[in-house]
Amino acid sequence: xxxLKPPLVLLSGPAGFGEYLKLMDHRYVGGVLLKTVTLHPKExxxxxxxxxxxxxxxxxxxxxxxxxxxxxxxxxxLPVPMIASLGGDSFEEYLEVARVFKKVADRFHxxxxxxxxxxxxxxxxxxxxxxxEWKKLLNTLRKxxxxxxxxxxxxxxxxxxxxxxxxxMKTGWDGITLVNTVxxxxxxxxxxxxxxxxxxxxxxxxxxxxxxxxxxxxxxxxIASGGVYSVKDAEEFLKVGADVIGVxxxxxxxxxxxxEIGKYLLEVKR
Ligand SMILES: Cc1cc2nc3c(=O)[nH]c(=O)nc-3n(C[C@H](O)[C@H](O)[C@H](O)COP(=O)(O)O)c2cc1C
Numbered sequence: 080x081x082x083l084k085p086p087l088v089l090l091s092g093p094a095g096f097g098e099y100l101k102l103m104d105h106r107y108v109g110g111v112l113l114k115t116v117t118l119h120p121k122e123x124x125x126x127x128x129x130x131x132x133x134x135x136x137x138x139x140x141x142x143x144x145x146x147x148x149x150x151x152x153x154x155x156x157l158p159v160p161m162i163a164s165l166g167g168d169s170f171e172e173y174l175e176v177a178r179v180f181k182k183v184a185d186r187f188h189x190x191x192x193x194x195x196x197x198x199x200x201x202x203x204x205x206x207x208x209x210x211x212e213w214k215k216l217l218n219t220l221r222k223x224x225x226x227x228x229x230x231x232x233x234x235x236x237x238x239x240x241x242x243x244x245x246x247x248m249k250t251g252w253d254g255i256t257l258v259n260t261v262x263x264x265x266x267x268x269x270x271x272x273x274x275x276x277x278x279x280x281x282x283x284x285x286x287x288x289x290x291x292x293x294x295x296x297x298x299x300x301x302i303a304s305g306g307v308y309s310v311k312d313a314e315e316f317l318k319v320g321a322d323v324i325g326v327x328x329x330x331x332x333x334x335x336x337x338x339e340i341g342k343y344l345l346e347v348k349r
Pocket of ligand 1: 090091092093114115129136138140142164193232258259260276277278279281304305306307325326327328329
């Protein structure tokens with residue numbers, strides 16, 4: 080089991096490779112989900128790559144990362160438990176990334192596979208659209224990393240989360256992160272930004288996803304991801320059964336909220 084104290088993680092992407100930890104008291108952070116790493120380095124998309132409003136953040140970063148080989152040579156040293164996030168552009172790439180990651184797997188409390196990035200052409204959420212192929216991939220990755228706590232990150236596009244959760248359970252994975260960003264379009268003056276929506280607008284969607292999955296599979300470990308900006312939001316996710324509360328976009332607005340939520344979770348989850 081993945082025991083994080085408090086059960087709060089900084090989510091993949093907004094948390095970078097742990098830079099935000101400088102701004103907060105580590106006693107209130109249960110773990111950090113590092114930025115998704117792919118087989119080859121990625122420069123990401125051209126700017127503008129992000130915008131925000133009161134209700135949402137939109138991003139089209141495009142999985143900028145140094146690639147798995149550079150990552151394993153330079154694993155960050157952080158003062159809190161680390162969870163890696165791995166991605167790929169195809170079946171073979173996911174598998175290759177897992178093989179390279181194996182060398183450093185024992186330095187991580189868990190590993191999350193990103194099956195839901197909306198900002199890349201291949202891989203990301205396109206992989207779940209072919210259910211049979213995805214199930215085969217889940218089985219293959221489980222065999223490749225037999226000792227790791229394996230978490231699948233899925234979104235609400237391409238598949239129903241309940242169906243995704245069933246595949247995740249049946250292939251012997253340990254947990255699921257719900258949800259990733261949802262494809263959106265934002266106008267910045269006359270420039271269109273086609274990216275993934277996160278932040279407050281995502282909360283009702285993420286709450287429903289966690290609720291549906293926990294109702295059907297109470298034993299599946301669930302990390303909540305979507306619109307946690309306050310203690311009240313965290314409280315609602317606990318009510319629908321989340322095991323861990325993830326904070327992402329809120330870090331851009333006020334990293335201090337992590338301490339407030341962390342304190343609250345330490346109280347209720349003693
Ligand atoms: C700028 C930015 C970059 C992101 N990059 C990643 C990523 O690399 N891997 C991933 O799995 N999710 C990524 N996400 C999605 C977040 O991890 C999270 O699932 C989503 O933002 C919803 O949570 P939030 O509303 O608390 O931000 C990113 C989100 C943002 C805003």
